[in-house]
Amino acid sequence: MNRFAKSCLNITIILIALFVLPSTPVQAQSLPTKHVLILHAFTPVYPVHEHYNQGIIAKLDQSTAYKFDYSYEYLDYSRFSHDRGYFQNIAQYLEVKYKNHRPDFIVTEENVMQLLGSNDQKIFPDVPVIIAQDRMDALPEDNYGNHFFVQQANDIENNIELILHTRPKTKKIYMIIGDSNDERIFTERLKEAGEKYKGKVETAITSRMSYKRMLETVKDVEADAAILYFRWLADAHGESYIPEQVIADICNAAKVPVYGVDINFLGSGMVGGYVREPTLLGEASADTILDILNSKSINDVARSRQIKNPCVFDWRQLRKWAIAERSLPENSRIEYREISFWERYKVYIMGGIALILVETLLIFGLLINRQQKRKAEQQLLQTNDALQRLTEKLMEQDKMKDEFLINTSHELQTPLNGIINIAEGLAEENHGRLSQRQNDELQVILAVAKKMSSLIKDIIDLERIKRNELEIHPEVIDLKAALPMAVDVFRHLIDDAHTEIVLDIPPKLPPVLADRTRLIQILYNILGNAVKFTLKGMITLAVREEGHYIRLTVEDTGVGIAKEVQEQLFQAFEQGGESIQRQYGGSGLGLYITRNLIERMAGKILLEWSEVGKGTRFAILLPKAAGKPADGKGQEDYGNATAEPMEISHDTIGQDFVILAVDDEHTNLRVLKSIFGRQAYTVLTASNGQEAIGLLRERRDIDLVLMDVMMPGMSGYEACKTIRESYSLYDLPILMLTVRNTPEDIAAGFEAGANDFVSKPFVAKELRARVATLLMIKKSVQQALKNEMAFLQAQIKPHFLFNALSTIMSFCYTDGEKAGELLAHLSAYLQKSFAIDDTVSTVTIENELELTRAYVEIEKARFGERLAVVFRVDEQLLEQRILPLTIQPLVENAVRHGLMTRKNGGTVTIEVVKVLDRIQISIEDDGIGMETPEKIVQANEVAKKRSGGVGLANIRRRLMNYYGVELCLQSEKNQGTRVSLTIPEQME
Structure with a gap:
């Protein structure tokens, strides 16, 4: 390794040791576990509960002697405070739930003492109870039992003094508090404080008001007044409210400053004040637990802790009401102070850039080390036994390097994901608007970080392959569903004007046996290479059966691969030549990992053909699977493997x-x-x-x-x-x-x-x-x-029109008045048929019966005395709704097939009645009927299978789709046929 490479590697190791590697010592042995049960008075929507929990957990998790697990119960006291048996029911519930997993400590609030006062020894005998109080009262001199107290008072007097100091001209203070059982106790303290300041400032308490009246009072307060908000859980009418929502409504309505006593209200429009901080209360409760654990006797632990409330203000509200910061008490804390984008996020941005630089140096040093190691291995093959010892030493160093690489990759993954999430949040303007320059810089950070994350994942997969720890879970997969999905992803990354992706998949293709997630990874690697190296031309994916395998070929018309590097193509850190690496970049791990994944799934991957400047063709062989894909999974199941659920626009x-x-x-x-x-x-x-x-x-x-x-x-x-x-x-x-x-x-x-x-x-x-x-x-x-x-309107049969017109024409010569009457009926029939509103699914029964009457009048004129029609209709049901063209086609079916097929005709009876809470409609004729019961079954089957026309099949299908009911068909030879249906009542 040359001197420059050694220097880079040393610098990288030092930077990682300083900024990345964890410094927390490893526990030599497992710690004893303590169970903490946290009882809250109200529902989880109150932020004060969450902050209280955070204070407890943050302090207890710092312990090096114990581990803690937590249980939470939210009693919803505001809604059930008037229920006398409520706490008794809760006591029974807690006794059963925690019978086999008893807590070692109970942390709760004063207003839950109604539950614990009479039941704690029964439910949780001898379990220490830490109780949070909102006052600084003296504790009883004896009989503490197993109770400990953490006191953080609502500073009434301090806040009154604060208002008079920051707003010297204040003459009246409106004290906002609700009227729940819990709040009535606190109201007495407000009255005492008001008496103490009598003559100095006037006070008014809103506890006996309705919520509407209270807001109206707040809206109309005097200009020289101020508002001090405590909380509002319920009004005088017993209606429940969320205190955080109430403070927001008050601040929107008030024309004077609003002070408060709880830090959770800050940010809703409240100026500030001496506020209770639930996190501090939780930390003090946790301190009591730790003291009990670390003391020899429970009597050695202090029974009470008192927490002084900090003075906290909203900088925006100070500006709004012209309250000078110099008038605030000493050591006041000011929140929501406006700071610049750079001041707020410079630590994250600089940290991200620093981490990316460290990763770049690390990868650069590792690549140089790889090249040097390869050269050294080639030289060692030509040396004697003396150099063999050096080879063994280098192999040991290579093993150490692999260990370092995988450990470092895992350590880098967590902070890198943090950088990506923070940068994405900033880019989406979740924390304020960005300038174009700032957004461009964030996009650069995101692109580099995501690229680095992909490389780290490949490195982790590489090490798993070396250790044979890469798990494969084969299942039956439909390749026809997976391929189009993968192709659709890459179609967004290519220039459609210059590159085309073609799929050649036969219509009948057996499924394959493969790991679903890893198959997607394989397709992405192979298609990604084809897209990356094909700037112009065509990429073809073809699938064929080949013995016991399914053969997938991916052929492109890209840059191709030189013959001298084709043999090493599937090795780690190898690419298609140095010129390819310089021009296109990459780590050289994709094909190596792809080959290993395919072989672990009992498949093969081959480089079938490649020529520089003309293109490349890879072939993948995957084993066939017996049976069908599990659970009928299709293309949509592959999308979940690589992308977020798609939201329908x-x-x-x-x-x-x-x-x-x-x-x-x-x-x-x-x-x-x-x-x-x-x-x-x-x-x-x-x-x-x-x-x-x-x-x-x-x-x-x-x-x-x-x-x-x-x-x-x-x-x-x-x-x-x-x-x-x-x-x-x-x-x-x-x-x-x-x-x-x-x-x-x-x-x-x-x-x-x-x-x-x-x-x-x-x-x-x-x-x-x-x-x-x-x-x-x-x-x-x-x-x-x-x-x-x-469709229904198109079903008026031509032969009916021809017959109707012929009948009318015959009456024109003999009875003009009758012809005119029949024309009116035909007009009504056509009008009712074509005037069905396609925007609604039903019509009134009256409308359907009018259509039926128009039809039967025409048929009665045509057939004369051979046809008689009887209507039996409950008049109160005429406005009920029914599917259109339901009754008339059934009547037409009875006339044509039941009566007119015999010489003497007969009678059709149409009945609409109410049976219990449903409407029964029946059409009955005394015609030829059915020969045998088998004919009835056959007619029913025809009704179910027959298509076309407004016949029994169409009516049955619509009834099943809309109401879920069947047509009932009854018939007897030479006695007639009855068709009926029963539907629920439905008004417009």
Whole structure:
């Protein structure tokens, strides 16, 4: 190795040791594990809970003597605080759940003491309980039991003093607090503080107001007043609210500064103040746990810790209300101060550039080392036994180099992924707008980082191959599905005007036995080389059967490979000659890894032909597989192996849609509106199932429902069943959203009438794609209905028109009045047939009966006394909906095939009645009937299989698709035939 190469390698090793390699010592042995149960009073939507958890976990995970695992319980106290038996039920639940996995410590809040006060020794005997308090009260002198306290008070008096100091002209302070059970206790402290400052400043407390009244009060406060927000969990009417949303509403309405007592409210428009910081509270709770573990006796541990609240302000609000920073208390912390883009992200950018430079030096040094090693090996083959010892030494160094390379590659992968994620976030302007120059520089960093990441992955695969640790999972795969997908990816990377990719796949091709993921990697490597080295011309993929193999050839018209390097082409770090390497770059690992992967799948890869300047052809042999691809997997399954799930664009739908989102949590509704806010959707919201059903009755333009499952009163399943009484699966798709995703829950959702099922927490892209898919299906069904209407209208038989006109003409000579009457009936028949609205799927029963009456009047005039028709119709059912052209074709079938085939004719009876909660329609004739029961079965089969015309088959198919019901056919020879159907009630 020359001096320059040694210097580069040494510098690289030093830089990696300083900046990349971890310094954390390896644990010599496993640590004892302690179980910590964290009980929260409210639901996970409160950020204070998350920050409190983070403080506990961050402190405990620093311990070198113990490991900790955590359990969390959220009691939703704000909604169930008035339920007397609630805590008893929770106690029973906790006792059963943690019977076999008891916690070593319990961390909770003061307002959960109603639960633990009478049950902790029963549920968790002798378990230390760390209790967070929001006041600095003195503890009882004795009888602590197993309780420890961490106190962080809401600074009422300090914040009043702060307001008077920063706003000296303040004459009145409005103290905002809600009216839950928990808040009523704290209200007494506010009253005491107000009495203390009586004469110095006037105070007003809003606890007995409704939420609307409180906002109106805030909006109308005096100019010389100030607002001090504590929290708002429930108003005087018992309605629950999220405190973070309340502070945002107050800050939007207020015309004076709003101070607060919780750091979680900062950033919503609050100026600041002496604030409680849940992270500090969590760290203090963790300190108590560590003290207990490190003490000989529990009585040696301090029973109380007190945390002083920091003074924190929002820089933007200080500017808005002209509050000078010099008037703030000493050691105040100011957040949200505007800083430049470079100041904010210079550490990430410089770190990324430094890491890329280190990686470049490392790869450069390794490549030089590889070249030097190859030359040394060639010289050692020509030396004597003395040089053999040097060969063994170099091989040992090569092994050490491989170890170093794989270890370094693994260590570089994590920070490199971090750089890619950070740079992508910046490029997407998630943290503010970028200038064009900044965006260009970020794109360069991304391109270099992604290229380096691909090289590192190849290096890791190379080492796995050397150690024989590369795992292959063969399965039956349809090659016809995999190839088009891979080709489509590379079609985006070529110039269509100069390069063409051609697929030659026979229609019948047996599947292959291969690893699905690795097969995609192989196709990408081979196609990638063909695309890379073919700047102009054609790339052909041909597939043929060859004995026990499937043969895939990839032929290009690119630069070709020189003969002198073809033998080493499948070796590691080899390419198609030095000129190719200089011009096109690359690591030389692709074909080496591809060959190893194919051989591990019992296949082969060959370089069949190559000539410089003319092109190259590779052949891949993969073993045939018996049977069919597992689970019927097709082309869509290969896309998931290499790319993110494709989101269906709204543009592919082609029209605006209205979505109804149903959830009892206001926050979830806001999230859904945010997800679809940038799409061309209109999002309506409902907080429960009853409200959703009411909206559906008021508005007929709703195209899809997003339905939460767990809601008070009427569950999502019950609401879905109610909706399905009026809407079919295609008329109104319903997508269920729930945290419960067991097979039983999914089955229950589909049984209730849901079209699809998405588990929470969901991915926004997946949800948008599923919604778009359901809407596209609905649109397709609507189009099919339009086509169906056009088909039905085209089925008026010419012979009926000819017969009707002939009958009318005969009456013109004998009875002009009768001829005019028949013309009116024919006109009504044609009008009803052609005026079917193709935008709706149903018509009224009255409309269908009018069409039928027009038809039978013409036929009665034609056949005279041979034909009699009787209508038995419940008048209250005339406005009910039915599929068009359902009754009239059945009546026509009865007349033509049941009555007129015999000389004396007969009677057709049309009956429309209500049976229980459904509508029964029957058409009965006293004609020739069927000869045997087998004839009835045969007629039913003909109805099921026959195509064309508005006959029994068409009517049966439409009834099955729309209602899921069958035609019922009953017949007896010489007694007649009865055709009936039963459909649900359906109003417009």
